[in-house]
Amino acid sequence: MISANKHFAKSALLLFSVLLSGMVLFSSCKKEITGSESVVTDSTSTANNAINDTAWLYAQEIYLWYNYLPSSFDPQSYSDPNAVMEAIRAYSAEQGFSDPVDKWSFAIKQTEWDNVSSGISGDFGLGIFFNAAYDLRVSYVEPASPAATAGIKRSWRIVSVDGNETINTEDATIDRISTAVYSSSSTAFLFRRPDGTDTSITLTAATYTAEPFLLDTVYTAGSKKVGYMVYNSFLGDVDAVKNQFSTLFSNFSSQGINDLIVDLRYNSGGYVELQNELANYLVPVAGNNSVMLTEEFNDKYSRYYDTTIYYAKKGSLDLSRIFFITATNTASASELLINSLKPYMDVKLIGRDTYGKPVGYFGIPDGDWYIFPVSFRSVNKNGEGNYFDGMAPDAIVNDGLEKEWGDVTEDCLGSVLYYISNGVFSNIASRSASDVLINSGNKQLGVNRFNGAVTNRRFPGIE
Known part of the structure; x- marks a missing residue:
């Protein structure tokens, strides 16, 4: 591993x-x-x-x-x-x-x-995910990255990496590909576009600022207006992200949306502060001033750190239900958001089981290092939060990696829109033996992104 x-x-x-x-x-x-x-x-x-x-x-x-x-x-x-x-x-x-x-x-x-x-990256800006055991796809592209400049899109299939056409979920293969994609200064790729044509592109790593918001739009499903947002990370410039939340939800409110789909399938976490901010926009008015979550530390430091956070409702949205699209790498602060809203809304998950990280940490300086020992667990209003094996979806739907963001025929997005119009989910998949290989492979690919729920704290006694 x-x-x-x-x-x-x-x-x-x-x-x-x-x-x-x-x-x-x-x-x-x-x-x-x-x-x-x-x-x-x-x-x-x-x-x-x-x-x-x-x-x-x-x-x-x-x-x-x-x-x-x-x-x-x-x-x-x-x-x-x-x-x-x-x-x-x-x-x-x-x-x-x-x-x-x-x-x-x-x-x-x-x-x-x-x-x-702070969201500064120095790679190609390319996310990758297994669509099948021998089918590796571009899962997302950072807008300001070398991959975006080269015109690469979500849904493209990776045929070879540095001339090596071996693509599978074996540990050695994943290690080789991960090194080439995330830790190399230059890598040659052969991509296959959705129309079946191939293109060779050599990417050179460069510094860029990651963009947490990959897409937001509004659809009509039956008689309802449906907001959709692809939120890819809880890291970044906190003030800038908060301003983006304000603009985004003002737009959703002005368009009179009746339902909201939050796509977290590759969001592996980040700042608890930003989770709290997003939760305050999503919670119904009835949840205002109620318990959002509690952070519980070990018995040595519970008197210092155990903290209950309460909702402080933001914006004018007052929805009774919400849809989250999830995948194997939906983790930490993303799962915290889902868990925090469950006591207050009809929360529906579509896609695959989440990662399973109900704990968090904060940075402690140690010489020229920061250490991050897991330090707290998070529970919601009902005391729920021990989801170390992940959260199961209400509808098992394959990640529509063959389609770009926002395509209404993409499996997960299409399934939710169908539910909103007809009351049942479409594109239902079954759990199969190949899922074990795919999920394992995607979890290994996911280690290349930060995975965590980080809070701002000072350790007692640090001067």
């Missing part, structure tokens, strides 16, 4: 250094933990060992499953704090699950995180 941060970290190395916008993190490196232990700096240790030691001491305090961490753990046996964070995942025992549930604790260089968290 591919490490859950391998290509994410490698692709970050391609980026130019830029200032973080939209999130205030932490700059000090002096640490003192006010819980049951204190961090003692060993002046004789190497800088790397000191950073690893600090990462381990923080994990013993703030990690959600700290009580399962063994006293025999040796942080100095690991190459860097990211390796320490990956190692502690093995001890994330959760009732009802036989395997460790944490796949996400990680560490990253502060300069790299500054780029990623």
Whole structure:
């Protein structure tokens, strides 16, 4: 299997250094933990060992499953704090699950995180997803990226990568393709367009700003007006994204939409703050001032951090139901949004099971790194939130990767529009043996994007 941060970290190395916008993190490196232990700096240790030691001491305090961490753990046996964070995942025992549930604790260089968290990318701007075990498609294209400049579109099939025509869901193949797509400075592709013609394109990585909003429009389904938005990430410049939300929902309201479809199929999360903002536009008026979610920390830090967030209704939409299009890589803040709205609306999911990440973290500075040990779980008003195995859709529908965004004949969008007009979903698919390969492959491809629910916090004692 591919490490859950391998290509994410490698692709970050391609980026130019830029200032973080939209999130205030932490700059000090002096640490003192006010819980049951204190961090003692060993002046004789190497800088790397000191950073690893600090990462381990923080994990013993703030990690959600700290009580399962063994006293025999040796942080100095690991190459860097990211390796320490990956190692502690093995001890994330959760009732009802036989395997460790944490796949996400990680560490990253502060300069790299500054780029990623503010939406600055340095790759080709190409998302890829398996349509079938031997059919790899372009799932989305970032509008300001090299891929967009080259004219590449969602739905194009990848025939070869750097002359290699082997396309399948085997680990070695996915690793090779992921490296070529997300971690290389230049890669040659052979694409097949929907009309059957082939085109060879060599892409060169460049710095660009990712665009969270890939499409918004309004359709007519029967007698109803239906809003549709493709929202691809909860990262980016927080203030800018909030302004886009305001404009978007003002437009939906002015057009008098009766239903709304939110397409989150490749949205793997980001800032909880932006999830909260979007939820406030979506919740019905009756939910105003009611509980949106509660963040629950371990018993050492619940008195510092346990937080209940309440809805503060924004905009004039007052819908009784909402449709979410989901896929294997719908994760974290996206799932948090769905879960937070369930007590207040008729929430319907169309597509495939979501990823399954009901937990989150915040960045803790450690030398020139940030460490992100999983630190809290989120539950909704009803105390629901243990969806480590994902959320099942109301209608199983294949990802219509053969069609571009907004095409009403695309399987998922078409299914929802049909439901709104006729009361039943169309394009229903069945679960098959091939789904295991496809889902596994797409989850591995998904590690190349940041996966998380990140909140702004200060660890007690950091000066």
